[in-house]
Amino acid sequence: MERTSGEGRNREPERGRVTAETDTETDTRTEGGTESAGDTRELVARSRDLEDEDVSFGAIVDTDAETRIQWATPAGLEVVGRGAVAEITAAGPDRFDTVRRRADRLFATLEHDGPAVARPRAFGGFAFHDEHDPAADPWTGFDAASFVIPEILVVRSDDGTWLTAVAESADAAEDRLERWTDRLAEMPAMRPSGSGPGIADTRRSTSPGEWTDQVETALERIADGRLTKVVLAQALSVDLAADLDVAAALERLRRRYPNCYRFLVGHEVGRTFFGAPPERLVAKTGTRVETEALAGSAPRGETPEEDDEHAERLFDSDKVGREHGLVAESIREQLEPLARELTIADREVRKLATIQHLRTPIDAELDADRHVLELAEALHPTPAVGGVPPATAWETIRETESFARGWYAAPVGWFDAHGDGEFAVGIRSGVARGDEITLFAGNGIVADSDPDDEWEEVQLKLRSILDELR
Template sequence: MSASLRVPTAPAPSTPHASPGAATALLDAYRPGTDRFLASSRRTLLASGVAAHVPDDARPLSTRVREVLDARRRAGEPAPIVVGALRFTPGAPHSLAVPRSVRRTSALCEDPLIALPGPSAEPGTWQTREVPEAGAYTAAVAAAVRRMRAGEFDKVVLARTLELTSSHELDLPAMLRRLAQHDPKGYTFAVPSGPDRTLIGASPELLVARAGNVLTANPLAGSAPRSNDLAEDVRRAAALLESAKDLHEHAVVVDAVREALAPFCPSLDVPQHPTLVRTAAMWHLSTTVTGTLADHATTSLDLASALHPTPAVCGTPTETARAVIAESEPFDRGAYTGMVGWQDADGDGEWVVTIRCAEAEGRSLRLFAGAGVVAASSPEAETAETAAKFRTFLSAVGAAL
């Protein structure tokens, strides 16, 4: 699979015209604990309060979500939505709710005020702890590479965390603003993830969106860190486009997305070659997959559940990769590499892969970063990639690894 030099933007369905400042006003209005904030390349959404929770039981999640939304509509709510986050582990407790009120406007990247200087990271002392430490992570990657070269499995995504403890209270609205400013074309989010906990981040990756009968997925796999030197940054992008290891990793993910979505669509548009997408910290190989649904009853959550987890966040074969992750990672991923997003009563919605994120609780932040490991991987290079991915959040809080 070769790559193209074209650098695309995400699909841009029509959105209501909004005056300058409308999207940044929702960003500035966000309050932790009571609000759920989501910004994408299509829209900005601020949901407040809780009108109803989606129950945790043995029924399929999409069934439970549909029943809650239908009940709210029968009760007179004209356009109810569910908003929140799902964890990496299937069946784990989720954080989905129907908000009491929702404010929507156009995308943050279309608001010129997002370019204005925001709040600087407040000075403070951060205590940091790597779990696992870089050396232990490198050893875990090396062990996985040996097993893949022996033919046990094809790919695994191994993650590590960085635990930060601040000397002062966390200013989550300011962190959210800085994350949004660093990558205004990405997917910025802040949602409750448990009692007194907030999941906050800026993901570059759309898992799936449904708008009417049209679905869009945008798998990313294969990455390279950005450079502050323009010539070096261009060199790294060009090298990524020609990297046999990264192109293979990307092809595995795209094939899995095609296979998962094919049962829902008479045909899928899957470009032959990946393109480049850039964030403030990373270059990524990207493919935008589109299709038309055969059955309008198929919801965005049906599609997201069929896709999750893609090899981009887990590996392949899936169950073997899950087992390797459980053996290798000395922590619970929680919502990391799960999904965050929304769905309305008609089944439309957007679900984003929960990466480039942290979970905030009290004065502590737990940051997450992972790397896709294949037989051709260099353990040292994968460890460096996780450090580069931490930069998205570290720059938003004024800390360093």
């Protein structure tokens, strides 16, 4: 385990720097309309203990007519939300700071009567690229940055199950709380996850030949010194035999990958982004920060002995070691200017159902109480999904990939009124609409990468969701 101190260093990381943006470029939408920069409307939240009621999270998000969110962590926190009492959108290079400033105005007047675990939070995420096009297929309805404070939240944790209603007055919040208490009582109990809808056809964004060309282009840039690493990805469009029940698919993913995050972000347009990522980008509580380096992968073995052999090869591989080291070092460089103390633990293997990864836990104690969005901006994208150096890797990704990344491999999560929150990296993910879904997966390219090996590794990652559709 390694500890370092951030004292005496430059306090502003290169990619964490933000600048002011005029408040006319994007809007904060609430139940009553569009919020202006000087709007001081109040939000009121009321919470109720649901005791041991068996609430069906899937039934709450089973709609295309309203915004819906679902969030679950490996540690056991589960949240589901519906409707939007307020929505914050932003675009451009200052989108992280714009979201934070607008959310600060909303949260500043929010009154909550209930326990901390049931508090209102803003849920959403960001696109991978600043110049994200929300009209690009399949990302219709997904802005470059978009967060909602749901009208209703159901939170399940070790502290119990709570229902929270948010509105623009105490009477409206109480009324919403009563109505949703009755609705939850009438909803079906937790239902079996069932089976997948079946696969009718698939279409790749990248053929094996195109992939080889892309990897070789990256290797040329690595050889001439412009790049050290870049993550190239693929998209797989899937026609299903029936409409996809996304909530049921998430439940199947929970059973298969219990130690992963799970998220769902759906809009009225009917498209839903969801996934089961293994990688935490950042979690912040007060001045304590938790993150990790997750890079390098191998398949699971059919026997314990074969499984151990794959894990040993992860540890012994020079290629994987260099790739993983780049990720850990980049996280260190981005956090040190903000941290009073940084702790880098020993490497370990993270075992999932179909794949295993090399992982290094990283903790920090901040030099001040900063907002989690500041940390998310500083860390995105880690070399695990972008590359080194970041600017050249981004340019290579934009020039090389033949599909729109959208929110794939970008921060997805939540934050609260205190600037605490948690974000996962939006990998092992897909965008669904009816009987269509687009899946995404990528892999890190370094100096001795082989195009065929990298192709096989991407297919292994696509299986995390693809197997649940069959």
